């Protein structure tokens with residue numbers, strides 16, 4: 001286990017963000033990755049407040065049955081909530097992760113007009129900023145690590161990441177996996193993207209990892225609507241650096257991560 005300091009940026013829209021700490025090890029599907037909250041706020045007694053309750057309740061109720069869904073507030077068609085679980089995982093993991101994400105949202109983004117949280121196995125976002133169905137390849141969080149590898153490792157990484165891009169557009173789910181030699185990779189899109197938009201997002205994510213992770217033997221990057229990770233077989237997590245990113249505002253994140261290989 002290593003304690004690290006990382007940094008992330010959030011969408012201009014989700015600009016107040018922050019903080020975290022991952023939980024314990026043992027396949028920690030609910031470990032925190034990042035969160036962002038809008039600066040706009042709503043009143044506790046408003047119709048908007050009941051709309052937020054309604055969409056987040058629908059999100060929580062749907063998670064045991066599907067890896068992705070979106071919901072619109074009954075009273076306000078501009079207020080939308082959605083979630084996306086890693087679609088290769090069982091429904092029980094999805095529903096537990098989403099419950100935990102909603103708890104994080106209410107503690108981190110209380111009364112914010114919009115908010116998003118990414119945990120290891122799920123993503124939840126709500127807001128009235130018209131994000132549904134829109135592609136978004138802004139880099140929100142990125143880190144590289146592991147014990148430094150060599151050129152052979154880089155070639156395997158590139159090939160494992162290439163397999164994600166080449167993977168046939170998955171049927172409802174957006175999860176892709178790839179591997180080459182000792183290196184594994186996976187990616188996940190948010191279900192509101194078309195197959196083409198998902199492929200474009202995964203391509204952008206893998207380019208970020210190739211360009212920004214040097215000889216690192218593990219890396220992950222989270223864009224607005226997809227993420228990708230690679231790691232060396234049997235090797236675990238991230239012992240080294242986090243990468244800073246540059247547009248919008250930067251927020252300090254303190255991340256504790258473990259080797260849950």
Ligand SMILES: *[C@@H]1O[C@H](CO)[C@@H](O)[C@H](O)[C@H]1NC(C)=O
Nearest residue numbers: 040041042048078113128129
């Ligand atoms: C979103 O909702 C917040 C809170 O009610 C409000 O202040 C803001 O103007 C809304 N934004 C849009 C784009 O409707």
Ligand SMILES: *[C@@H]1O[C@H](CO)[C@@H](O)[C@H](O)[C@H]1NC(C)=O
Nearest residue numbers: 069070071132133191192193
């Ligand atoms: C949002 O949810 C509705 C109702 O389930 C569904 O028909 C629609 O395709 C979804 N839209 C997107 C962009 O995911």
